Amino acid sequence: MKSSKLFFLVLLCSTFTFAQVGVNIPANTSVNSSAAFEIQSGSSPKGMLTPRMTSAERIGITTPANGLLVFDMDIKAFHYYDTTTSTWIRINSDVNGRTNFKRLKSTDVLATVLAAELSDGGGTKYKLKTNTLYEINGTVTLDKPIELNNAYIQGVDSGDDILVSAGNIFDGITGGTVKGLTVRSVGGKVFNLSGANTENFIFRDCIVANSSNVGSINGFGLVFISVVQFSGNTAGITYSNINQLLLSNLGWFGNNAGTFEKLTGTFKLVQKQGGFSEVNGAAVGFDVSGNPTISGDAVMENVVFTGTLTTGAYVNGYTTGSYTGYNFNNKWNVRSAGIPVETDAVAVGDVNLDSPYGTGVTTALTTGTAVKVGGTTVSNNFFRASNGGVNNKLVYLGNKKRFFTVNSVASFRGTAVSSTIYVFYIALNGVPVQRSKTYIFTTNSADVVAVPIQSILELSPNDFVEVFVQRFSGSSDMLTVSLSLFMR
Known part of the structure; x- marks a missing residue:
C-alpha cells in the first residue's frame, strides 16, 4: 500500500515537471504548443497582474533574476532585469525610457519624496539632481525653495499643474529648464537666481500669477523666457548682467502692478519679441532708466504697449544717450506699437x-x-x-x-x-x-x-x-x- 502511494506521488510530480500548464483553457483545447504556461481570460475579460512597486522598491530588489518582470508605478511602465548589463530595461516600443525621472504629486510629502534633494540642499532647499526630469502632477506646495541645478521641471497642463510657495520658488546659483506650469509665490520671489555666465535658464509655456514678486535673474549666460502669461503680480522682474536675454511672446496683463520688466547692468544681446504689456495706473511696462550697457545689440519688435496710465509709463527710458521724446540709446532697434520707433533706419x-x-x-x-x-x-x-x-x-x-x-x-x-x-x-x-x-x-x-x-x-x-x-x-x-x- 505504501509503495503504491509513493509511486503515485512520483508520477504526479513528474506530470507537473514536464507537462504544459494552462489556466482557463476551454475543454478539448490544448495549451499552445510553444508555451509552457498559458492563461486565457475565460468567459469575462481579465488580465494578468504582475508585481507593482515604486521605482525605489524596484531598484532595491536584491539580486534580481535575469528577465524578472515588474510594473513601476512611478514611471507607469513594465521593466525587466538584464543581468548582462545589470540594468532594468523599460518595455516601451523598443526604446528605453528616462531613468532619471521623478513625479511629484499633490499628495506627496516632499521631504520624503525628495529626501536626497533636501540633503543635497543642506536642509534649506531642494537641490535637484542634474539632468533629471521632475514632473509636477497637480498642485504641489513647496515648504522650501528649489535649487534647479540644471534639472528639468515640467507639467503636462499649466492650468492644472501648479507650484505654489509662501516663500521663494526658484532660488540659487544654477540654471535649468521649467515648462508647462503655473507658479505662485505669495510671500517671496518666484525667481531669486544669481549665477555665473556659464549658467542657462529656460522658462516657457508657463503662467506666473498672483505672486508678491516675480523676482530677479542675475549673471547668467542665457535666459530664455517664452510664451509666459503674467497676471496679478505685485512686483515684476529685474534682469541684470546677462550675456543673452531672449524674451519671446510674454503677456503682461493690466492687473499686474509695479515695474513689469527692468534691465540693469551689462548685456551682450537682448531680444524682446512679440507679446504685450498692458500698463495701467502707476505701473511701468519696461524700465531701462538704470542705463544698462549693451555690448552687442538689443532688439524690441512687435511688442504691443497699451493701457491707461496715470503716473506710470509704458517705458522708463535711458536717462543718458537717448533723445527727447524717445526711450533708448543707439544700441537698440525698437519697432513696437504704442512707443516710438527707434532704429538706425530712421536716423x-x-x-x-x-x-x-x-x-x-x-x-x-x-x-x-x-x-x-x-x-x-x-x-x-x-x-x-x-x-x-x-x-x-x-x-x-x-x-x-x-x-x-x-x-x-x-x-x-x-x-x-x-x-x-x-x-x-x-x-x-x-x-x-x-x-x-x-x-x-x-x-x-x-x-x-x-x-x-x-x-x-x-x-x-x-x-x-x-x-x-x-x-x-x-x-x-x-x-x-x-x-x-x-x-x-
Missing part, C-alpha cells in the same frame, strides 16, 4: 543758416580749392545724429553703417560784379564727394541764386557730412543768404 538730422534779407555770410574763395561754406547754422531735428558742436555739419550717431540721402540747398549772391562759376559739393568727413558736384553760374552781385546739392552716401557711426564750395572761374567770393543741410 535723421538737419541744420540751417538763415540770414536777414539784404545780408549774408561771406565765404572767401580761392579758384580751384574747395572750402567749407561758412556761417552760423541752427540745429533743428536730431535722432541718432548731431552737429558735433560745429556749424554746417551733421554727424551720424547710429550703431551700424547705413545709406543716407543727403540734401542741401544754398542761396547766395556773388560779392562782385563778375562772371563766376561756382562748384558745390557734399563733403564726407571733410572730403568733397565728386559725384555730388553741382555747377552754378552768376554774372552779377544783385541776383540771389539757389543751388540744390544731393547725394546718396554710406555712413558709418561718427561719419559726418558738410557743404563745400569752390570757385571754378571768375573772381567773386560768395555771400551766403541761406543754407540748409539734412540727411535721412
